[in-house]
Amino acid sequence: FILFSSFGLLNMLVGVLCEVISATAEGERNGTMLRLARERFSHAYEIIDADKSGRISLHEFSQMHEYPQVQATMQLLGIEERHLRTLALCIFETEDPDALEEEAMSPASEDAEADPSEHVAHL
Numbered sequence: 001f002i003l004f005s006s007f008g009l010l011n012m013l014v015g016v017l018c019e020v021i022s023a024t025a026e027g028e029r030n031g032t033m034l035r036l037a038r039e040r041f042s043h044a045y046e047i048i049d050a051d052k053s054g055r056i057s058l059h060e061f062s063q064m065h066e067y068p069q070v071q072a073t074m075q076l077l078g079i080e081e082r083h084l085r086t087l088a089l090c091i092f093e094t095e096d097p098d099a100l101e102e103e104a105m106s107p108a109s110e111d112a113e114a115d116p117s118e119h120v121a122h123l
Contacts, residue, residue: 036073036076037073037077040069040070040072040073040076041070044067044069044070044073047067047069048060048064048067048070058088058092061084061088061091061092062084062088064084065081
């Protein structure tokens, strides 16, 4: 009886130890992936920010899929290109998805009288 109890207790301890190690490894993996994504996106945003304003316009955001580094980072994070439109709707806070798409397709003109803070994301 004592022998079976000892093996049962030892088995539970090994199971708990494996679970803790597994959870720690997952946390480290997520932290590393987040750090890597931050580094890559920071560099990519510097490239994408064509006017060096420190803000990403909707047009600049819509062009980011053209950069291989950004594509690799999105793939690493599991972000599909088709989700970028939904992401743009969330980031640029517009209620008219059609207007958002039209604005994304046309580069911002310097003559525009629109508020420059409209439809920009801060870095």
